[in-house]
Every structure is written in C-alpha cells, then in structure tokens.
Amino acid sequence: MIPAKFDYVRPSSVGDAVQAMASGGEDAKVIAGGQSLLPLLKLRLAYPDLLVDVGAIAELRGVVDEGDHLLIGARTTHHQLMHDPLVAQHCGLLAQAAGTVADPAVRHRGTIGGSIAHADPAGDLPAVVLALDATVIAQGPGGERQIAARDFFVDYLTTALGPGEILTGIRVPKLDAGWGYRYEKFHRTAQAWAIVGVAALVRRSDGQVAEARVGLTNMGSVPIRATAVEAAAAGASASSQALHAAAANADEGTTPPADLHGAPDYRRHLARVLTGRALEAAAGV
Amino acid sequence: MELEHSFTVPVPLERAWEVLLDVERVAPCMPGATLDSVEGDDIAGRIKVKVGPITMTYTGTAKFTEKDVAARAMTLEASGKETRGAGTASATVRSELTAADDQTHVRVRTTLNVTGKPAQFGRGVMTEVGGKLIGIFADNLAAMLVAEPAASQAATPDARLESNEVRPDIGAADEALPIDVLNLGSRAWSSLRRDGIQTLGDLTRRTSAQLLAIENIGPASVAEIKSKLADRGLSLAGTSGSHRPSGSTAKAAAESGPASLRPVHEANGDRPGKHAADDVAPVTPLRPPSTAPADSATGQHGQVASTADREPAAWQPQDDAVDLLGVAGLPVLKRALPAAAGLIAAIVVVFGLRRRRARRS
Numbered sequence: 001m002i003p004a005k006f007d008y009v010r011p012s013s014v015g016d017a018v019q020a021m022a023s024g025g026e027d028a029k030v031i032a033g034g035q036s037l038l039p040l041l042k043l044r045l046a047y048p049d050l051l052v053d054v055g056a057i058a059e060l061r062g063v064v065d066e067g068d069h070l071l072i073g074a075r076t077t078h079h080q081l082m083h084d085p086l087v088a089q090h091c092g093l094l095a096q097a098a099g100t101v102a103d104p105a106v107r108h109r110g111t112i113g114g115s116i117a118h119a120d121p122a123g124d125l126p127a128v129v130l131a132l133d134a135t136v137i138a139q140g141p142g143g144e145r146q147i148a149a150r151d152f153f154v155d156y157l158t159t160a161l162g163p164g165e166i167l168t169g170i171r172v173p174k175l176d177a178g179w180g181y182r183y184e185k186f187h188r189t190a191q192a193w194a195i196v197g198v199a200a201l202v203r204r205s206d207g208q209v210a211e212a213r214v215g216l217t218n219m220g221s222v223p224i225r226a227t228a229v230e231a232a233a234a235g236a237s238a239s240s241q242a243l244h245a246a247a248a249n250a251d252e253g254t255t256p257p258a259d260l261h262g263a264p265d266y267r268r269h270l271a272r273v274l275t276g277r278a279l280e281a282a283a284g285v
Numbered sequence: 286m287e288l289e290h291s292f293t294v295p296v297p298l299e300r301a302w303e304v305l306l307d308v309e310r311v312a313p314c315m316p317g318a319t320l321d322s323v324e325g326d327d328i329a330g331r332i333k334v335k336v337g338p339i340t341m342t343y344t345g346t347a348k349f350t351e352k353d354v355a356a357r358a359m360t361l362e363a364s365g366k367e368t369r370g371a372g373t374a375s376a377t378v379r380s381e382l383t384a385a386d387d388q389t390h391v392r393v394r395t396t397l398n399v400t401g402k403p404a405q406f407g408r409g410v411m412t413e414v415g416g417k418l419i420g421i422f423a424d425n426l427a428a429m430l431v432a433e434p435a436a437s438q439a440a441t442p443d444a445r446l447e448s449n450e451v452r453p454d455i456g457a458a459d460e461a462l463p464i465d466v467l468n469l470g471s472r473a474w475s476s477l478r479r480d481g482i483q484t485l486g487d488l489t490r491r492t493s494a495q496l497l498a499i500e501n502i503g504p505a506s507v508a509e510i511k512s513k514l515a516d517r518g519l520s521l522a523g524t525s526g527s528h529r530p531s532g533s534t535a536k537a538a539a540e541s542g543p544a545s546l547r548p549v550h551e552a553n554g555d556r557p558g559k560h561a562a563d564d565v566a567p568v569t570p571l572r573p574p575s576t577a578p579a580d581s582a583t584g585q586h587g588q589v590a591s592t593a594d595r596e597p598a599a600w601q602p603q604d605d606a607v608d609l610l611g612v613a614g615l616p617v618l619k620r621a622l623p624a625a626a627g628l629i630a631a632i633v634v635v636f637g638l639r640r641r642r643a644r645r646s
Binding site for chain 1: 336337338339340341369370402413414471472
C-alpha cells in the first residue's frame, strides 16, 4: 500500500534534525533504517506529517571506544554490530543478538537506535541493552539527555524520549573477559519476531556464578529484567542443574501477551526453558 | 476479549447512577473520545487512539441497552469503524453499582472486539491498549465523581460568566504571566503566539469570537482556553462570541466536569511508571507548549490542526467532520476525469452530428 502523504526532510546534522523535529511538532517522526516505521506507514497505521530522515547524519554511525564503555551511534546497523571488532570484544551479546534480527536485508538497513526507539516488546535489542545496563543518549531542544535503559522503555511502543527528542546513541559498559553471554530467541518460522527471547549475561568465578543479568523479550509491554532469576543465580554453582533451578523463576512478575503465536502460559513456560538454556550457554556449562 | 475493572467513588449510589448515565459528562473520561451527538439513548462519537507511532481513529455509535434501576446495572453497547481503514471495534460495557455506606462501588465488565489491520498487525496490541484505555476511563470516571461536588459549585460562577454578569478582575500579577502557564495544547498555544497574544492579560482582553477568528483556532481550542482560564478563575472578554450550542447552567456544569478532570490527565503525563496505562493517552494534552515554536510548520495542515485540539475535555460537537475528499482524496476525482472527458466528447459529437443533419434537411 502507498503511505499517506507526508513531508520529508533529510538534515545533515543532529542540530538540524532536532530543529526539524521541533518544527514538525507532535506529528513528526524520525526515520533511520525504516524497517519498523515503513511497514506502519504502508499499512497506514501511522500518519506522520513529517519524516525526519537521519540517514545523512554521518556522526550517528559507528562504534567509538570511550574507555570503560563503548559509544554506539544510533544509526549503526545490525549488520555493523555483528561485524564490529569493538562490539565483539566488549559486548558480544549485542553482536550475537543483532545476528538474530530478521534477515540480512533488514539487518543492513535496520539500526540499533531505531530498534530501541521503536520499543517493540518483541524487538530483540531492547532486552539486550537492558541486560547490558546501557545508557540511551537523546538530543532534544533542551540539549543532551542520558537515560538509563531501565528507565527508557515506558510502555508498548512508548519510550521516555520526549517530543522532539532524537535518540543519538547508546553507551554500553564494556564487559571483561570473565563474562559469558547468550541471546536465546524462540520463533517458529525463520525470520520471525521472538515469541519469547532471553538475553543472559553471566560472570563466573571459581566454578560459581558471581553475577547474572537476564533480560526478557516479549514477556510484557516492555522488555524486563528477570530479577528473581538474577538473585537466584548469583552465588549458585555454575552447574546445569543450579542454573535451570534459578531459571524456574523467569516468569515472575511478567505479564506476557496473548496472541496468535501463544498464550501467556505458553510464554511463561518458554521464558523458563529459554532462560535455563541461555544461562547455561552464558556460563559455559 | 473480556476485561474487568472496579473502583469505588465517594458519592452515594443515587448520585453515581445519575452521573454514569449522563453520557455528555462521562464521555470526556474516555481518553481521545469526542461526542458528535446525543439523542436520547443513541450516542454518536469518535475515538482516537494513539500508540507510539500508530494512530487509529474510530467513528461509531453507542447505545444504552440496559438501564436496570432495580439492579443498578447498565449496559452500553458501542461499535465503530476505522475512519481510515476497514477495521472495526465493538464493545459491550456493563456496569454494576453497589452501595457501601456513603460510597458506591462500580464494577465494569467489558467485552471488546477489534478486527482489521490494527488487530492483525498488533500482535496483541489492541487487547493491551483496549484494557489500558478502559483502565484510564475508570480512573478518570472515579476522579470526576470525586470532583463532582466541587464541579457543581464551580458551575455557578461559570454560568454567570457566560451571561456576562460578572467579570472577575484580572490581577496585575496574572496579567503579566505568559500564556505558557495555561499549559495549552501546542496548536492553540502557537496560534495564539502567532497572533501576538503573549500574556494572560492579552488573552483575557479578547472575546471568544475574536479568538475564533485566529487561524487554526476552532471551537475546541476556545473551549480549551476557556476551561484553562476558568481553572485560574479567569475568563475571556465579553460573551458575544459564545459558540456553545447552549449556555445553560447544566451545560456549564457538564463543562466543569472535564475541566476538573484535567489534572488527572496531566498527572498521567508525568509518567515514571505509575499506572502502566497512563501512557496510552498521548491524545490528551500531555505536551508542554514550549516544544512547538510559534512558526510551527504544521499549521498548514488542516487535519493536524484539529487533532491537536481534540482532547477528551473538548467533547462538544466538532467543527471538523471527516472530510471525505480529504480521506479519499483527489485521486477519486482524477479517476473520474477520463470518464467525464469521454462523456463530454460524446455529447459534443452527437450535438455536432445533429446540427449537421438539421442543416442538411
């Protein structure tokens, strides 16, 4: 279908983009890779008056080493995340999860910033940045703002980004070599949304789990941390049995949606099983 | 999909029953809802739902199918159609009231059914959103019932203002305040600014007719401005421009209802995760006006102009009915063009032939 009519601007700097957003008011929308927004436009579910294409803003693309963390530009594509040496070295979880997103065509266009700003609860990267304790950087009329990932996702397709604010990048703390990671994604057809996804990070020391972080995809209207699992796993022995026991709490505090792909109870079950698998893989047992 | 909500309001059963049946007063509690007409039990209106980038507008009708005074139960059946698509939504809302001392406990059971693109695309969005909308509705309703006594008192001065008997003096301090303090919707705000209205003093010197004359300011915006001024005990100058279908006291009371509701919406606006439902309500005026500069480019789009104004409080008949040409667009005319041209050509040819024959004979 052909989208409803809209105005289009393609600024070349973040400042211009913020200005364009301000002039567009409430019905202006940022477009980057367009892999989520274009389908909405074509289905005529979204009717923005103005699209601000950030595709010409070079500074938003790429990964920069900033000492104890990485600054990932909002326009960095999934494909780039998969193949970036800095990402692979310091937050491999992001690279692995990016590799599970849709298909190569989408991964070449779709961006991390877009994925996070769109805040689809079935999107893979939101749960990953949540597990990584990343910080989202937004630029708005009032200047730059840093938002912790745990405060960023507010509701279904709704984030803490204010009107006129543009997500410019994500700051991800570097993880040292002691950390293992795994993103488990379950879907029944190739290249589908996750019915449930689990992002797990485990730090081992002396045969024990020193620290675990678990982010859940599509187990509610926003990505959430499985805090019960994290508490149960911390200090547990790094054995398959102990990790699966910890994973039994994975659905605690979740309100999974019901849709064609599964009932809430099914999702709860998936969350427990996938969390067990993800923890195992992350702990290397 | 079945949903259940319940809430308790600190008014006696009789009062709660009365209010719940008053559609004009209850409708503004529904985020994004606008009433088009109320005739007896038949209600026509529309609702705009915004979820992230997704916007859905439904127009439809509702009707009370049950008003059981003895059992204190009422059922409202509503059904609507998407204005820009083929989707439909229908809901059966049954409310049961029970008295508990001086309070009333209201139990709302809703059966919601959504079809079409939003339902298909949504992967469960509609369920989620529907549930949240009704949750907000219940909250607002409770808030309105709580605010009721105050509202009916406020109605008296308000009604007098309508008839221009009393005009409160605007204090010098208020006069100098920028219109920003009213927290108007961005469209109203920027339109006023464009017209050189900077302070409350500037604003209160205008009549509603003068405001209506400003580009992009419609009845809904004027109503918004009025009610926000009323919140501060202020009013517009004169009344010549009263655009209301009726200036009766009852109407004024109904107006005060939504006005007293506004804090609820605004409280919803400053999020961090209270009721998760809060955030489905971006249709309500959550946005600080400062984010839209006066030279807002969107002013050129007629349709947009109305959406910004259309907030729950502005339930009065809208000035912007769905423009069929705007929806179907020029393409319809264009498509008809070849056919029309062909027809005209044929008529010309026939006409020419007849004249020639007439000359020959």
